[in-house]
Amino acid sequence: MDNKLGSLLKVPTSKKSMAETLLRYLVITLFAFTVFGLVLFIAGKNPIRAYADTFTSIFGSFYGFSELWVQMIPIMLTAVAVALPSKMNLINVGGEGQLFMGGWLATWAALTFQGLPKVIFIPVLMLFGFLGGALWAAIPGLLKAKKLVNETISTLLLNFIAPLIISLSVFGPWRSVESAAYPQTPAFVDAARLPTIPGTRIHLGFIFA
Structure with a gap:
């Protein structure tokens, strides 16, 4: 069987x-x-x-189908975090946490470098997003290299820590004063937003996915 x-x-x-x-x-x-x-x-x-x-x-409906793609884009990108280690006989079940931390560091950059032009801002945010996910994945990698913790366990457990860091940031220093009822960060400037397909929320991130 x-x-x-x-x-x-x-x-x-x-x-x-x-x-x-x-x-x-x-x-x-x-x-x-x-x-x-x-x-x-x-x-x-x-x-x-x-x-x-x-x-x-x-x-x-067209809206429902377009929203499917909006939800699929980060999932497809996260799948790469699983596929690449598997080629090296490593197990990475921490794609969720790495996605969160990539978004966390990219958000910090979006709120910090608001004066950059769009042609520079988007690549900078992508770089910080990659860096956030990579640094989070480096933790279990280091533990694996030192033969301290199996990567399956460490990547899985880190999935529970990443959302807590984001919640701490959104409920704390990043909380917008204009969103008292629902905690969220201040809106990103237009230069920090990927272009979208007209009539949908599908952004150009699907090219990389």
Whole structure:
């Protein structure tokens, strides 16, 4: 059973046909939907109704479909943090925390260097975003190199620390005086914002994803 499942999840090589590759991903997707459907059923929910509402909200309108891409962009970028270490036989389950800390450091830069022109500001923010995620990933890397903590454990635990740092910043020094009801940072200047596709919130970050 384990051998069959491992063969199913094995990354396809160039020798595999397109049909076999598509079939493999289709089976994996259906398996995931089935398992989650069972979880919903056990919880007393109707999985068919839940899936129907989900697909209707996403594909039933242009806005819903565009918002799908907005949510997908950071997830696809974070997937790189998992894919690259796996090529070196390392396990990184800290993509969430690294995404948070990349955004945290980029936010600091956006609030600090507000006078920069857009052509410089965007690359600077990208650099700080990369740096924040890399420094956060360097912590388990250092612990692994010193043979102190396994990278699976350290990357997982750091996922719980990163949101606390962000909450501390948003509820503390970064809190906007104009948002008393809902804590958030001051709005970024226009030069710190990526261009978006007209009529949507999809920004040009999808090019990098």
